[in-house]
Amino acid sequence: MFELSQPVIAKVVPTGPDWFHEIKYDGYRLQVIRQGKVVRLKTKGGHDYTKRYPWIVETALKIRQDHFVIDGEAVVLGVDGISDFDALHSGRHNDEVQLYAFDMLAGDGEDMRKLPLAMRKMNLARLLRRRPEGIFVAPFEQGEIGPDLFRAACRFGLEGIVSKHRERTYREGRCDHWRKIKNKDHPAYRRVIDQLR
Template identity: 35%
Template sequence: MRNAGERLKFIPPMEPELVDTPPEGDDWLHEVKFDGYRTQVIKDADGIRLLTRRGHDWTARYQALAEEAAAIEAETFILEGETIMINEAGLSDFHALQAAVSKRTPSRDLYLVAFDLLHLNGHDLRDTPVEDRREILHALIPAGGRIQFSEALPGTGAAVYHLVDQAGLEGMVSKLKTSVYRSGPTMNWRKIKCFAEKEMDIIGVQRETGKPAMVLMADKGHYKGGAFVTFKADKRQRLWDRVQGKVGGPVPKGLKKEKAEWLKPGLVGRVKFLKGEEKLRHAKLLDYRETK
């Protein structure tokens, strides 16, 4: 037990590993993965602090959340959550969040979805199983405010993934119910992301011997990265024939080092990729067409 007047230190986050499929069995709890900023909220003798994933103090940017956190009835705590903004469809909107936190005047449209409790009233809870930590956290958070509890979704991992994907959400996080809290990457927590599909411009190709072929994509003029070409031989050959007629396009700014053939405009590809990433990840070219 610690002295309640002691200043609490930032705890580096426990980080789920990215995997392709949810874990099976009843030993796991499954939550929605929200598209926002990981946030640690500390209350101690110095008041309330809201810190980023790296420990930077963003209390001033999260003023409305700080006010709500101050009303939580506990002398000291460290809780973790995801700061989000909600769009008109009711989904978390990362780009709106980025815009909001970069403004000088703090936004009041922020929410914090709280999912873990690391410390309470002088007690370090990190050696307590996550299932129990979350039960204490749930009782601590008042209903109806901007700080909300991240409910676990009932059902198997596969069923929860299907639900999350159908709802247009970014993904899910599965946690071993018995897991204690340890900073850094861990397989006791796993994140499984959903995929999106979109048409983008094909601006280049990478075809190196011994490596999988890739098309390089841009969206509204912004370079997004590569997508693997997994077509069967005849469709792949048709794509390369189209590519050949367009080789000699400009090298995009900042991409001179890429070993690629750059293309003139006119080819568009439909790409499947992981949601919630700035650049393409686990991306695959589904189809392509020429524009007029």
């Protein structure tokens, strides 16, 4: 298991052609690690969720490449297509949990963390092509659209966005080329505030 890269909290969406902008899904951060016929699901805190989320494991085993590590967010999608944290946290929908994959850290035994994000995302798209369910590539937009995307995310009641610099390598721990901009009206924001009290 690799140590995860963590975004810093930002108040302003970065602009410019070199930024990718992703919707922030309300779920659990997860690494999917496949080594041959063995798949493990590891949380940000190092917990093993392999038995908890069978759909992700089954999907990972169907992928042609048999050695990879992908980084993403485990979610339960509501009927509206929006991630439902309460349904995920309840544990009653574990067989419905899917993964929004947003990064690829290793493939075919090669460590990809030194590659720029744009190349890692290309490798991820190649790995997951024709995988519409279970594990799928998290969509993203590039460039000046970031502020508009954030406003749209807030209008739709989403958690916010994460903006990432397309040319940077994958760095463990907090890094300023991953920036999380939160919707202050979303329940996830209130959960964090409540924890700090």
